[in-house]
Amino acid sequence: MIRFHSELENLKAHLLDYDGFPFESFTRGKLYDWEGYKDYVFTEAGRRLNWKKWKPKEVGTGAILDRVIHAVEIADGKQKRNNLLQWKQYGVHRVLSEARDDDRCSRVERLLYDLYTDEGIADEIFDPLVEALGKKYPLIAYLFFIKDCSRFLPIAPAKFDGVFERLSVDLQTSGQCGWENYSAYLAAIGQLRDLLETEGIAGVRLLDAHSFCWLLASLDEAEENESGIALVEEVKSLPGVVPGTSARQIDWEALHRVRALLGRLGEELALKSERERLNRAGRPDLAEQVHLVSDDHTKGYDLHSFELDGSDRLIEVKTMSEDNSTVRFFTSQRQLDLAHSGANHFYYLVRGARSKNPRIEAIRANSIPAEAISPIVHEVVWTENSN
Numbered sequence: 001m002i003r004f005h006s007e008l009e010n011l012k013a014h015l016l017d018y019d020g021f022p023f024e025s026f027t028r029g030k031l032y033d034w035e036g037y038k039d040y041v042f043t044e045a046g047r048r049l050n051w052k053k054w055k056p057k058e059v060g061t062g063a064i065l066d067r068v069i070h071a072v073e074i075a076d077g078k079q080k081r082n083n084l085l086q087w088k089q090y091g092v093h094r095v096l097s098e099a100r101d102d103d104r105c106s107r108v109e110r111l112l113y114d115l116y117t118d119e120g121i122a123d124e125i126f127d128p129l130v131e132a133l134g135k136k137y138p139l140i141a142y143l144f145f146i147k148d149c150s151r152f153l154p155i156a157p158a159k160f161d162g163v164f165e166r167l168s169v170d171l172q173t174s175g176q177c178g179w180e181n182y183s184a185y186l187a188a189i190g191q192l193r194d195l196l197e198t199e200g201i202a203g204v205r206l207l208d209a210h211s212f213c214w215l216l217a218s219l220d221e222a223e224e225n226e227s228g229i230a231l232v233e234e235v236k237s238l239p240g241v242v243p244g245t246s247a248r249q250i251d252w253e254a255l256h257r258v259r260a261l262l263g264r265l266g267e268e269l270a271l272k273s274e275r276e277r278l279n280r281a282g283r284p285d286l287a288e289q290v291h292l293v294s295d296d297h298t299k300g301y302d303l304h305s306f307e308l309d310g311s312d313r314l315i316e317v318k319t320m321s322e323d324n325s326t327v328r329f330f331t332s333q334r335q336l337d338l339a340h341s342g343a344n345h346f347y348y349l350v351r352g353a354r355s356k357n358p359r360i361e362a363i364r365a366n367s368i369p370a371e372a373i374s375p376i377v378h379e380v381v382w383t384e385n386s387n
Helices: 004-019 029-035 037-049 063-072 094-100 105-116 122-133 137-145 157-166 179-198 206-222 252-280 333-339
Strands: 303-306 312-320 345-351 359-364
Touching: 004 029, 004 179, 004 206, 004 252, 029 206, 037 063, 037 206, 063 094, 063 105, 063 137, 094 105, 094 122, 105 122, 105 137, 122 137, 122 179, 137 179, 157 206, 179 206, 252 303, 252 312, 252 345, 252 359, 333 345
Parallel strands: 312 345
Antiparallel strands: 303 312, 345 359
């Protein structure tokens, strides 16, 4: 999980913008506002199942499946609803109603009875449930989650596959519904929980590590695209757009935060790349001295690195989204002045920052021809007497 630390720092910066205080726990702040509903869903589902009062004679009557369906259909208010299955929109649990009314009833209820009353072993129940209900990965994972949230988790395969790719976790869950894959998924989330604990996050549960992944995926969805250029057909889903109003009514502060996070990721990738370059060249002493200076906007560059002879290499990082021969980026007058001052100044173009294999292209600043630079800012000097 070589990308873990970069992703965690991005999330910390995002939450700091929202909360105004550092992210140190999953039990407070905006993060808890977003993800705390999972605890309610688990508790409410258990109350509705009430499996401690189940009787063996109920198997095959449909009563157990009725309780399980009731434990899916939780909609007790905006902050108290089952948002883990999207059951209202997609009816992913319809197969439970179908099983209740056909010849699968006894078989499915026996498996559920064994799962919830501890009469069976999880790894001996999961695959038979898949066989009986079909490859309904989110549904079956949810049924295990509401049994014991300290051991089992919900899953959204496509969403988690994207996060795993970003974190360099070698695991795919889409189309892989089965106990072997599910147990590997739980192990991967468990490893993330351990990493979060080593970073000083207090009291991290397995479910909290799940929330960490979910939030990383949600940050991706909040970006209209990596370059920050809004597409008209997508802009209505962006933060701050009021349904039914013009697509141009965008929360620009939210977009600025998203772009800042992407820029920070690009800087961290460039930092890592420079240290690796110097280490490979046999200059670990210089690699240790490479550092970010992007917080000091007076410098005109983001990263202070070195040539092999120890001289300075000053790097301005530009995080790009499109991978083609023509690139566009903005630069300041301070950066242009630096490029022509005789300093060893570079632009590093980071492409595909959120992909598994980001690429960095180095361009010496003074090699950019004048005709490639277009001024687009105009100064207006106006006084009351000007009209």
